[in-house]
Amino acid sequence: MQQLSLLAGADPTRTLDAVFVNAPLRDYGLRPRTNDYTLPVLGMAYIATYAQQAGFNVGVLDAEAHGMGVDEAAGHVNAARPRWAAMNLLAPTYEMSARIAEHLDPDIALMVGGHHAKAMPDRILADPRMANVRALVLGEGELRVAALLEDEQRRRELPGVMWRDRLLGTLAAGIPSGKPNPQLLGPDINALPYVNRAFLPQDxxxxxxxxxxxxxxxxxxxxxxxxxxxxxxxxxxxxxxxxxxxxxxxxxxxxxxxxxxxxxxxxxxxxxxxxxxxxxxxxxxxxxxxxxxxxxxxxxxxxxxxxxxxxxxxxxxxxxxxxxxxxxxxxxxxxxxxxxxxxxxxxxxxxxxxxxxxxxxxxxxxxxxxxxxxxxxxxxxxxxxxxxxxxxxxxxxxxxxxxxxxxxxxxxxxxxxxxxxxxxxxxxxRPYPGTPIWTTLTDAGHKPDALLAYGDVDLTSDGADESMRQRDEFNFSVGIQFGDVPLAxxxxxxxxxxxxxxxxxxxxxxxxx
Known part of the structure; x- marks a missing residue:
């Protein structure tokens, strides 16, 4: 039960259907965070709220809000033993997400979504650390995530859902029978429930x-x-x-x-x-x-x-x-x-x-x-x-x-x-895959691996500068000089x-x- 206390919005008396994991901006197990400010994961909370109203027991583990390291975040998910773990993949935090996924119990099914998943689905599904991804959801996820929680096999009929066939090693995608419901890809936002703020520990x-x-x-x-x-x-x-x-x-x-x-x-x-x-x-x-x-x-x-x-x-x-x-x-x-x-x-x-x-x-x-x-x-x-x-x-x-x-x-x-x-x-x-400038940079010869090598930059002068501490978590870089001016x-x-x-x-x- 102590492990469940950090899972915002979950009912500790019921089996967990899913834990939605917000990866930290950096591994706080290596260098602790220097402030307590964080942005609420509203998109994740929308999906969790919809799933909850559909009858599923879900929780949000906001590893960024709690200043967790990779090992600690993975440990909390494994201890909670959900049927599914779900991650919102963003380019700057992808490495944190992949390292957490690598340490999850193989009995926990994994679903992923977000901007990075949409921009580079093939790359993510080929990452051996993401071997347990059973559904990669492209775009807005409320209705399709709830359908996957109901029955994993429904992925075969859901538009915009991809996975890697474990036996053949090939990519697979859902193929709707008949005309797909447009609400699955872009729900009526006036019909969605208001966000349950229990899923947001700091909002x-x-x-x-x-x-x-x-x-x-x-x-x-x-x-x-x-x-x-x-x-x-x-x-x-x-x-x-x-x-x-x-x-x-x-x-x-x-x-x-x-x-x-x-x-x-x-x-x-x-x-x-x-x-x-x-x-x-x-x-x-x-x-x-x-x-x-x-x-x-x-x-x-x-x-x-x-x-x-x-x-x-x-x-x-x-x-x-x-x-x-x-x-x-x-x-x-x-x-x-x-x-x-x-x-x-x-x-x-x-x-x-x-x-x-x-x-x-x-x-x-x-x-x-x-x-x-x-x-x-x-x-x-x-x-x-x-x-x-x-x-x-x-x-x-x-x-x-x-x-x-x-x-x-x-x-x-x-x-x-x-x-x-x-x-x-x-x-x-910093460049993000899927953006127009990303295409410009790769066309000019920049390698995707180099453009994705996000790392945190410590500008806090060994923790002595208050102004830097207030926004320390947002100082990250791929370490490439893109213009005429040196990074220093x-x-x-x-x-x-x-x-x-x-x-x-x-x-x-x-x-x-």
């Missing part, structure tokens, strides 16, 4: 007050915001849509990498229902939409905001969302005012670079001037901005990197004279910007009344 969570909360308390002055500036919010992550219509060359969600994916948006009523349920059950007052479309398509913004206004969401909650710069650039001041009134706290933007040449190579459909204009308008309305940036993109020169550094500092200067804050989160470029320069620039952002985070810009 909802109590967040400490942030600079954005303090600024909002001053600029908007509501009771909710003044309270949050003192004690923080209970926060939860949420998905409002699936799919992305854009084709950023480095992104696994690029439309060219997912031609089979139907783009769908949840209805406003369905979303608001989940917000209210999370508030009623867990006391959540702040939400983070982590999908690409919530503020990424004009018609979606219009539809959702009309409903938020009707339900007076802004009087009860605040929320953050990802957004597209080119879409936000087309919004009027009246549109931005409505976002504020409806509770928008912060927008996460894929700014990526301050070099127009690199932005064009990334197919971002923006330029640095547009980014600066949009960011200025957002913070003038009191909306915070979190900008993501990439250093070391293929073909990047020192001049391009200097343009990005200057761009970030310009954005900080803009924030300093406006109600909204701007935060910068900077990463080293890229990493020192990344560390410098991260330290400067950390110093800004420590400085409060406004008193709370």
């Amino acid at each position: 909802p969570y109590q967040a400490a007050p942030t600079e954005t909360d303090r600024r909002l308390a001053v600029s908007r002055g509501t009771r909710l915001l003044k309270t949050a500036a003192r004690v923080g919010h209970v926060e939860a992550n949420i998905v409002g849509s699936r799919g992305c219509p854009y084709n950023c060359t480095f992104c696994g969600a690029a439309v060219s990498a997912n031609p089979d994916l139907t783009i769908r948006v949840r209805s406003p009523e369905n979303i608001i229902g989940e917000l209210d349920e999370l508030h009623a059950v867990h006391g959540v007052t702040a939400f983070r939409f982590v999908d690409d479309l919530f503020l990424g398509v004009g018609r979606v913004i219009e539809e959702q905001m009309a409903a938020f206004t009707r339900d007076r969401i802004g009087e009860r909650y605040v929320w953050d969302a990802t957004g597209r710069i080119n879409v936000l650039n087309r919004l009027s001041d009246r549109d931005l005012d409505r976002l504020v009134q409806n509770g928008l706290r912060e927008v996460a933007l894929g700014i990526e670079s301050g070099s127009d040449r690199i932005l064009q190579a990334m197919d971002k459909r923006i330029d640095a001037e547009m980014t600066e204009r949009v960011a200025r308008r957002l913070v003038q309305h009191g909306i915070g901005v979190k900008g993501y940036f990439i250093l070391g993109f293929p073909g990047e020169s020192l001049e391009d990197i200097e343009a990005t550094v200057g761009h970030i500092r310009n954005l900080w200067d803009i924030a300093d004279s406006n109600p909204g804050d701007i935060r910068a989160s900077v990463f080293e470029f 320069t890229i990493r020192s620039t990344l560390a410098t910007l991260t330290r400067e952002q950390h110093q800004r985070n420590q400085t409060s810009k406004g008193a709370v009344a």
Whole structure:
């Protein structure tokens, strides 16, 4: 029973049908993690929730959230003795997943899915460490995973399911009799149950007050915001849509990498229902939409905001969302005012670079001037901005990197004279299979084995630098210089910007009344 305590959402009194394993970003048995921040595995929790409602006893082992090593994670799965273990394969954590799979009891059947499984199914099924994979699920898995849990032999009739024939050593795939049900590949997201948060050990969570909360308390002055500036919010992550219509060359969600994916948006009523349920059950007052479309398509913004206004969401909650710069650039001041009134706290933007040449190579459909204009308008309305940036993109020169550094500092200067804050989160470029840039790199002669050699990079100065500790788990690399700038320069620039952002985070810009 002690082993089951880490299996979130499982019923310890029943035999386990499946354990869903989220592999760690690195082997924490070799170098322990330095912070307690982790991203919730919402996709895995959706599948687990659907399986649970179908009557199966399932649990989630979030080895990343618990800071587990490979041996420890495999040991917990073996001790739990489920019929199935299921893994979401991502390129940076594939080695961790494969090493866990290698140490699982051979009586435990294995199913895998995720971006990496979709991009390289043949390679995964040929990996001897994955010899016990009985089903590789391409794309969204809710309905097909439940069908596999009911009867493994159903894989023969399920579209988008692959495995390796143990006797012949050949690949096999499900062949539906008749026309396949499209819901199997892309379920109606309005018909799916709300995520059972019991599967997410760190979501909802109590967040400490942030600079954005303090600024909002001053600029908007509501009771909710003044309270949050003192004690923080209970926060939860949420998905409002699936799919992305854009084709950023480095992104696994690029439309060219997912031609089979139907783009769908949840209805406003369905979303608001989940917000209210999370508030009623867990006391959540702040939400983070982590999908690409919530503020990424004009018609979606219009539809959702009309409903938020009707339900007076802004009087009860605040929320953050990802957004597209080119879409936000087309919004009027009246549109931005409505976002504020409806509770928008912060927008996460894929700014990526301050070099127009690199932005064009990334197919971002923006330029640095547009980014600066949009960011200025957002913070003038009191909306915070979190900008993501990439250093070391293929073909990047020192001049391009200097343009990005200057761009970030310009954005900080803009924030300093406006109600909204701007935060910068900077990463080293790493290639992902299935993306447009992956094809460009392999066509240029880069070997897949080298491009897949992800390793963690310790930028914490032997644990002495607080700013590096806060994002240590996300510092990983394939160790290849793709542009003109040496990796040492890229990493020192990344560390410098991260330290400067950390110093800004420590400085409060406004008193709370």
